[in-house]
Amino acid sequence: MDERVGQVAVTFVSRRNGRDEAGYGAAAERMEALAAAQAGFRGVDSVRDSSGFGITVSYWVDEASASAWRDHPEHAATRERGRDRWYDFYVVTVATVTRDYRWSAGNE
């Protein structure tokens, strides 16, 4: 319980424009692996539906590590490509976790 309290959650809400699926897929896979290799990375949850609407939440040990990922040169370049090629819109929200709880059908 409470394992994410104090972490920084970066939520990326976006809609894909449906173009360049192959390019987008390769870049998304690369960004997920690169993020996971950064200092301070604490996990990610990501989902996109068939309409192209998606939410990705990445978790960081502190604000400095979240900002370092934002400023990572390859991430910044990919974000630029995303604006040119892949997205209709996106919204990024940075927030500090104050509480959390989890439930699983296997642990009742």
Added chain:
Amino acid sequence: MDERVGQVAVTFVSRRNGRDEAGYGAAAERMEALAAAQAGFRGVDSVRDSSGFGITVSYWVDEASASAWRDHPEHAATRERGRDRWYDFYVVTVATVTRDYRWSAGNE
């Protein structure tokens, strides 16, 4: 810009078990409408993919309104039904927004 700074974001990450689609769908629709009618509600983003994995983020003006929604009797009863019937697992994370930014292809 910065329109969500200071708001409380409640992130619900879950996996559906695939059973009782009709009951789940009706309850999800009802909960979305009920949440939107609560004092302090400031919006919601929600997506679920075909595997049943989903992320919903609701935004609240402050911690008190987020907690009031958690404790709403009908919401609490539906959460109980969800554990009995609809979910393999879920994780709830409550966080305070410190910054946000948005980009849209139409506003370059």
